[in-house]
Amino acid sequence: MKTVTKILVGVLVMLSNTIIGQHKQAAFIPLKGNALYPEGILALNDGSLLVGGFGDGSIQKVQSGKEAVYFSAPGANGMTIAVGMAADTKNNRLWVANFNFKTASGKPGSNLKVFDLKTGNLLRTIPESYIEGVFFNEVVVQPDGNVYVTNTFGPQIWSANFSSSAPTVFVEHELLSNPDPAQPFDLNGLSSTPDNEYLIASVMDRLDAGDGRLVRIHLKSKEVTPIQLNGGGVAAFAGSDGMFFHNGILYMVNVYAKAGAILTATFSNAYSSAELTVHLKHNDLYDRPTASAISKGRLYTVNSQLNRIIDDADGKLNTAPSLPFKVVSIPLSEIRK
Numbered sequence: 001m002k003t004v005t006k007i008l009v010g011v012l013v014m015l016s017n018t019i020i021g022q023h024k025q026a027a028f029i030p031l032k033g034n035a036l037y038p039e040g041i042l043a044l045n046d047g048s049l050l051v052g053g054f055g056d057g058s059i060q061k062v063q064s065g066k067e068a069v070y071f072s073a074p075g076a077n078g079m080t081i082a083v084g085m086a087a088d089t090k091n092n093r094l095w096v097a098n099f100n101f102k103t104a105s106g107k108p109g110s111n112l113k114v115f116d117l118k119t120g121n122l123l124r125t126i127p128e129s130y131i132e133g134v135f136f137n138e139v140v141v142q143p144d145g146n147v148y149v150t151n152t153f154g155p156q157i158w159s160a161n162f163s164s165s166a167p168t169v170f171v172e173h174e175l176l177s178n179p180d181p182a183q184p185f186d187l188n189g190l191s192s193t194p195d196n197e198y199l200i201a202s203v204m205d206r207l208d209a210g211d212g213r214l215v216r217i218h219l220k221s222k223e224v225t226p227i228q229l230n231g232g233g234v235a236a237f238a239g240s241d242g243m244f245f246h247n248g249i250l251y252m253v254n255v256y257a258k259a260g261a262i263l264t265a266t267f268s269n270a271y272s273s274a275e276l277t278v279h280l281k282h283n284d285l286y287d288r289p290t291a292s293a294i295s296k297g298r299l300y301t302v303n304s305q306l307n308r309i310i311d312d313a314d315g316k317l318n319t320a321p322s323l324p325f326k327v328v329s330i331p332l333s334e335i336r337k
Contacts, residue, residue, distance in 0.1 A: 025331050026285060029300075030324040031060055031068050037309060038302040038325050040242065042085045042094075043293035044117075049300055051327065052082030052096065054290075055309065059085070059096065059115075062327070064296075072115065077122040079113060084138035084190070084242075084291075088145065092117045093162065095147050097136035098125075110136035112149065112160055112167060127166040134158070136167075138190040138242065140199065142219070148199055150187035157187070157201060157217065173224040175215050180205050188255065189240035192219075194248060198271050200227070202252070204239025207313055209259035212239030216271050225272070229265075233276030236260040242291025250274070253289050253301065258314075261286040261301070262335060279335050285328045288312070299335055301328045 031038060037055030044050065049062040050071060057079035059072040072079055083097040094115040103109040109130030114123045135152035142148070147160050148170060155176035160167035178186045189202035198216050205211035214227040229237065238256030240263070245251075250265040260278035267274045287303040294300070305321045307314055 023282060023285060023330070025334060026282065027329045029062055029068070029327040029329060031062075031326060032070065033058060033060075033074065033325065034321075034323060035074075036060075036325045037304055037306055037321070038327070039081075039083055039290050039304050039306070040085045041291045041293045041300055041302045041327065042087060043295040043300070044087060045089060047295055049293060049295065049327070050085060050094070051302060052085055054081050054083065054304060054306060057082050057098070059120075071120045072122075077113060077115075078125060083136060084149065086139040086141040086147065087117060088141045088147075089117070090143070091145060091162070093123065095139050095141060097139050097149055099135055099137075100130055103130045103132065105132060107132045108135060108153070110134045112136065112139075112147070114162060124162065126160055126164055131167070135185075137188055140190050140192045142192060142196060148190065148192075150190045150201060152185045152187055155186050157190070157199065171217055171222045171224060173215075175213075175224050175226055176201060176203060178203060178205060179211050179213060180208065183207065189243035189252060191243045191245055191250060193271055194245050200243070200250065200271065202240035202243060204241075204255040206238055206255040209238050209254075209256045210235045212237040212255065214240075214265070214274060227267075227271065228273035229276055230273060231275040231277060233260070233263045233265075233278035236278040237263060237276055241289075242293075244293070246294050251292055251294070251299070253292050254278075257283075257286055257289055261289050262292070262299070264335070281334060282328070282330050285330070287322065287326075289328070294332060297332050298329050299332050301330075302326075303328060 035055040039054035040052035056074035058074040060068040061071040080100040096113040109132040158167040159170035203213040236259035240252035243252040262279040265274040290304040292301040
């Protein structure tokens, strides 16, 4: 059976490479599960990737040249919806935002899961029950071990550490609210600046390209200030889902991917303004992407297909996903052209 599975995976990769045609240096990595709907992706120091499932709560591990395996299987470890992930390599921990649309009380809620990064063993759930009314999304770990996570249901960033009994609100501010009050979601992407002085948060307006916002939060003073956005990518930007710094540049996955899935931001001093660039060359490879990661000179992006289960007003709600779910891989050098 394992031999047959490997053959099928190989066939799928070849077919995918044929489909992408003109993108000769691009590749697809197939993932496990028919209900996965991958949302987050994280690159580890050993070159492997972790992919979180919005649909089945699983976490999969992908190593170069090998098929995906479960780091945390569907339904295991109390995981319901795996959203953002962050690695605390100093303490060998993986932090995962765990969300549930309908807890035992009937209300949505969230908590944080902490895994052993090497073994996959669950170390802690913070708190053990769900925090109702909160949608934990993207996660950032600071060098001091403190963790920050965005709330998609409100203008808040929460914080915790490994000894916390429960996360607490780190900052709440009107600038962290969705600019369109008719839309139910506020914050999404989150990253720490390379100097660890600021958090950069993204407020999304996922149905309207050009209405996204980046906000700067000073980690010590908690001052919240808007970031002035400039450049050709501004008109496409609806807010970022997954986002991270690489060599001083912020890489973002646009919430409204049709206008351009991959954007980058180059900041001024003190991160008060940013030049946005939209990268359209590979846009036809993406199917509702939500997060990216860089490993060994390549950009890996998950095709979540979340518009099949969350209404993006594009007519795809409740339609069947294209299987297998995939990670799109392109050379980082192609983004820079």
